[in-house]
Amino acid sequence: MQAVMTSGDASDKSLVYSAIEPLLGAGLATLGGDAWRRHRKGITPSLHLDILHDFVPIFSKQGAAFADTLAELADSGDAFDVTPLSGACANHAIFETVMSSDLDKDDPMKRAILDGIPKALDHFMYRVCRPWFLSEWAYSLHRSQFSDYVNLKNTFNLFIQRVIREKKEALKNNEPLPQRKRQAFLDHVLSSAEGAALSEAELAEEVKTFVGIASGGSMDALTFFIYTLAIRQDIQDKIRQEMDDILGEDCGRLVEHSDLAHMQYTGRVIKETLRYFTTLPTFARTVSEDLPLPSGFTIPRGCQVAFWLPYVHRNPQWFPEPNKFDPDRFLPENSRGRHPFAFVPFSAGPRNCIGQRYSMMFLKAVAAAIVPRLRFEVPDDGPKRLEDVPLTMNLTVSVRGGANIRVHRR
Numbered sequence: 001m002q003a004v005m006t007s008g009d010a011s012d013k014s015l016v017y018s019a020i021e022p023l024l025g026a027g028l029a030t031l032g033g034d035a036w037r038r039h040r041k042g043i044t045p046s047l048h049l050d051i052l053h054d055f056v057p058i059f060s061k062q063g064a065a066f067a068d069t070l071a072e073l074a075d076s077g078d079a080f081d082v083t084p085l086s087g088a089c090a091n092h093a094i095f096e097t098v099m100s101s102d103l104d105k106d107d108p109m110k111r112a113i114l115d116g117i118p119k120a121l122d123h124f125m126y127r128v129c130r131p132w133f134l135s136e137w138a139y140s141l142h143r144s145q146f147s148d149y150v151n152l153k154n155t156f157n158l159f160i161q162r163v164i165r166e167k168k169e170a171l172k173n174n175e176p177l178p179q180r181k182r183q184a185f186l187d188h189v190l191s192s193a194e195g196a197a198l199s200e201a202e203l204a205e206e207v208k209t210f211v212g213i214a215s216g217g218s219m220d221a222l223t224f225f226i227y228t229l230a231i232r233q234d235i236q237d238k239i240r241q242e243m244d245d246i247l248g249e250d251c252g253r254l255v256e257h258s259d260l261a262h263m264q265y266t267g268r269v270i271k272e273t274l275r276y277f278t279t280l281p282t283f284a285r286t287v288s289e290d291l292p293l294p295s296g297f298t299i300p301r302g303c304q305v306a307f308w309l310p311y312v313h314r315n316p317q318w319f320p321e322p323n324k325f326d327p328d329r330f331l332p333e334n335s336r337g338r339h340p341f342a343f344v345p346f347s348a349g350p351r352n353c354i355g356q357r358y359s360m361m362f363l364k365a366v367a368a369a370i371v372p373r374l375r376f377e378v379p380d381d382g383p384k385r386l387e388d389v390p391l392t393m394n395l396t397v398s399v400r401g402g403a404n405i406r407v408h409r410r
């Protein structure tokens with residue numbers, strides 16, 4: 001895996017990615033070759049640590065709004081699937097940090113985008129499982145699917161064009177960018193020297209990519225994190241204790257990036273959640289030249305190589321008793337000597353996830369907002385052990401039948 005993931009001859013994505021590109025953008029996740037290198041160079045500085053630090057209060061604010069929603073549901077006493085609510089929290093954070101845009105409910109276009117992201121993933125999987133539809137021309141013959149696909153494509157394009165146009169106008173008129181101190185990712189790209197290497201059309205594709213990938217990735221990780229706490233009360237109690245120690249009496253305050261460094265145990269639980277449930281379990285590359293492996297085998301030029309991370313993450317050589325959920329595997333003393341590619345929920349090598357630090361910060365900040373105020377549990381008919389959680393997979397993994405929980409105010 002390391003040989004492939006670090007090879008310059010295997011940095012292009014597999015052919016199947018062509019099925020997601022029209023919807024989620026010809027951006028970092030799908031581009032190959034020089035175009036990908038130029039985009040990555042143009043965008044990386046806009047996710048610099050200093051910029052991410054400014055995002056933490058936004059994550060925290062969105063976490064607090066999420067906690068309010070959950071608290072209202074606590075009063076009803078009913079069980080509910082937390083997935084769409086995690087998704088809403090992730091989306092609010094992404095719209096604000098990527099384009100400093102409020103996700104107000106009365107903007108039908110934004111709603112259409114959010115409803116459209118899961119549909120876009122459905123189209124992708126539909127076509128991957130029926131590769132004769134990978135060609136857009138062939139897909140156009142599938143009348144019922146294709147009209148929905150074209151509608152989605154148009155909605156995404158119109159929305160992104162509108163966002164970029166508004167941002168450019170604001171820059172041209174020298175209007176103060178929203179929350180100047182906390183510049184959104186897009187404001188930063190538009191005003192940076194590196195970002196100037198990207199045309200308006202290229203940037204529009206990147207915004208689509210970021211909204212699509214970031215919202216899906218964050219929603220799944222947050223859902224599994226909460227579901228894990230609902231099943232493992234002992235872990236939930238330890239996180240709450242850690243948050244109480246950090247926040248003290250003031251459990252409602254917004255957290256800053258300096259608080260996150262103290263959330264060591266929470267960080268280990270997030271990592272173990274990503275190992276155990278591996279929310280994005282697979283991705284694939286094309287090998288452009290014969291690629292010799294350390295084993296002596298050679299992957300021939302033109303091969304498509306897919307990785308199956310649940311297998312990697314449950315390798316007993318690096319994770320003894322791999323089916324046991326144990327956050328302390330990620331204590332420094334227990335991680336020493338572990339192969340650097342044994343734990344790769346964000347991929348690794350030059351095409352690793354550019355949002356890895358963003359995600360970890362988001363998840364910790366939201367945990368700090370919800371865990372001190374609420375207690376989570378699974379309903380009586382829910383799984384009693386993490387091993388019993390029924391999983392299903394589209395492009396990402398989710399809980400079959402929904403991540404149903406019950407919430408109590410603390």
Ligand code: HEM
Pocket residue numbers: 013028029030040209210213214215217218221279280283284344345346347350351352353354355356358359
């Ligand atoms: C827990 C949440 C997330 C997980 C598990 C995750 C995982 C991954 C993985 C496995 C890849 C490699 C995909 C491939 O090779 O096809 C990837 C790529 C990527 N991710 Fe994430 N991701 C998450 C959140 C995010 C967020 C929040 C952002 C944006 C802020 C983001 C932006 C990207 C981009 C742009 C790429 C493509 C990078 C490239 O090829 O240069 N991800 N992610």
